[in-house]
Amino acid sequence: MSLSDRDSKHLWHPLTQHKLAGPAFPITRASGIYLWDEAGNSYIDAISSWYISMYGHCNPMITSAVAEQMLRMDQIVFSGFTHEPAIAMSEKLMALLPENQQKVFLSDNGSTSIEVAVKMALQYHFNRAEKRDLLMAFENGFHGDTFGAMSVSGLDVYNGPFSDFSLEVKRITPPNGSNNEQVLEDLKKYLATGRVAAFVFEPLVQGAAAMQLNDAAGLSSMIAACHAAGTLCIADEVMTGFGKTGTHFASEQLSELPDIICLSKALTAGLLPMGLTTCTQAVYDAFYSDQLADGFFHGHTYSANPLACAAAIAAMDLLVSEEIQQNIQKIIDSHREFDAEIKIHDAVASTRQCGVIYAIDLKKDIPRYGKERDAILQFFMDRGVYLRPLGNTIYIVPPFVIQQEELQKIYEVLREALVAFGA
Known part of the structure; x- marks a missing residue:
């Protein structure tokens, strides 16, 4: 049996209507900013697993x-x-x-x-x-x-x-x-x-x-x-x-x-x-x-x-380390640069930023839970990025250890999502 099948036998997940939700997504390993599934696919954890793993998963220190x-x-x-x-x-x-x-x-x-x-x-x-x-x-x-x-x-x-x-x-x-x-x-x-x-x-x-x-x-x-x-x-x-x-x-x-x-x-x-x-x-x-x-x-x-x-x-x-403080500022600066571009997108209603926290509101009205929201989440997962929309709001809270190349990948997937779901 797969992890998802075994999970469904006994486990009751938070914030889930199990009759409507699909199977839980199995994660087998986490390291740095990445999560891995059973098939070996990797996903950038762009929300730091609900804003907690800010120094990456399984940080050796x-x-x-x-x-x-x-x-x-x-x-x-x-x-x-x-x-x-x-x-x-x-x-x-x-x-x-x-x-x-x-x-x-x-x-x-x-x-x-x-x-x-x-x-x-x-x-x-x-x-x-x-x-x-x-x-x-x-x-x-x-x-x-x-x-x-x-x-x-x-x-x-x-x-x-x-x-x-x-x-x-x-x-x-x-x-x-x-x-x-x-x-x-x-x-x-x-x-x-x-x-x-x-x-x-x-x-x-x-x-x-x-x-x-x-x-x-x-x-x-x-x-x-x-x-x-x-x-x-x-x-x-x-x-x-x-x-x-x-x-x-x-x-x-x-x-x-x-x-x-x-x-x-x-x-x-x-x-x-x-x-x-x-x-x-x-x-x-x-x-x-x-x-x-x-x-x-x-x-x-x-x-x-x-x-x-x-x-x-x-x-x-x-x-308090110099490296993390510098990384925080780099993320802040990158968000600002991305915002200058994306806030004028036809599909975007509004944007906002506070530190490394960045959010985009789509003009399209999407319920907080349901098939439309789940489709956006799956869209991100299919492209190797874990983002968890709150209705029509898509937000990023990346780990402080993320590199520019990985941050740019998140931005690119967001651009694709605006095209796919902005109408």
Whole structure:
């Protein structure tokens, strides 16, 4: 039996209606920027496997660090114990994060990092004897699939069946530069109620919302208004973190800093799952008490897994290296050059770029899921490039280690797709 046939017997895949979907595509090997199938065909991973494998698959520097750690310590309880990989990882991370971040709480993935942040924000006010039971988030935001993370997400395609079971959340239009004043006015109306515990947002780029951009100045004004009202600000940098927006973190491009930052995905360069939530000293101090009940009683079995911490340390070393920083700038420059050409194409409705993230909207209306979208995905695969369209939006988030020749191949396949699907 083929891998696809064996897969269909027992496996239930994410984001899949199995009655309508075709068989899962079997991948047998991954190395560098390439994936290989059973027949030996190779595919450029042009979205870094959901924005995580930014240094290429099976990067030897990262795999070696994890293999070495595996021989010393695999997994230990992190409640009451500590270890060198977690400590070293936190020290290295704090040197990169915005200067107001001081504490790190570790979990398992991006969704749990948001879950931690939401609980942290709600309990922060509870511990201070403040009744704040309302959350705010952007329209069409996506923050994960656990219940707290799902509550602050705004995409019904994922959350529709669970809308009656969510936390109370008010959604607000993201600032785009032309609507900043109106967005700020709308925000202040909610803040005036005194009920808003936290504002949760994806800084600069809303990933699942088809890479929609928000305005840094407008977002900074919103954060300032929240702080003036005593509302905590939670930056979901699960997608944007670790170099993708041109700076280490998107929050660095804001004039006002968030109180809490959520990270995962590229944190461990795709080798092992890990999430973390960082916060300011002021947030942490609200839990630091003689009262046991004021503590943050949240935990995950694999928190601070030593192997994942070792992967994160190696990944951060790569991020700050001269080679990777130069490569990031080369990708940014190449995207800009390609954009100057493609944005005037008859089939293109709009384009946008933030760092190495680049997106094209086709004029043709294509549903987010279904046969038309799957046909575009298959078109790319047939030409040796893995791109995963979000409806009529085709986006690129290439690994930082991609070479110009390979990047040009992605652009050429995109040109062909505009001809094939632009009508």
